[in-house]
Amino acid sequence: MPTSAETAGRFTFADWKESPVGAADAVPRLAHAHVTNAFTGGIEAPGTACDYTIAYTGENVGSYSGMELVGGSLDGRKGSFVLEERGTFDAGGTVCRFEVVPGSGTGDLAGLTGFGGFTYRHGDTSVAYTFSYGLS
DSSP states (O other): OOEEEEEEEEEEEEEEEEEEESOTTOSSEEEEEEEEEEEEESEEBSOOEEEEEEEEEETTEEEEEEEEEEEEEETTEEEEEEEEEEEEEETTEEEEEEEEOTTOOOGGGTTEEEEEEEEEETTOSSEEEEEEEEEO
């Protein structure tokens, strides 16, 4: 029987490693970033792997997209899945929406679908997220 639920929690980020793609001082410009996130709450994942492509359209302004491999548990169900993420940012912070990549769920999370998001304000030490999902 399909399951549908909403969950929430917080995440922290570490090891942000950003490198320019092409000229570092041009506008617009591209960059690649790798970051490790740690999720608590509905998603329990001590260390994700996340890669972003970033488009800077001004000083500290732009958009990004990326993929995040999440391994751990979702409301007690163990497994892994991939999130496709898209967002925008400015000097104040970032807004991101994400969706589960179809077919990426493993273990107890096989058949996972879902979407969610977060808003980060510069200076926050952790970020609140929401996630609505289904399991079939």
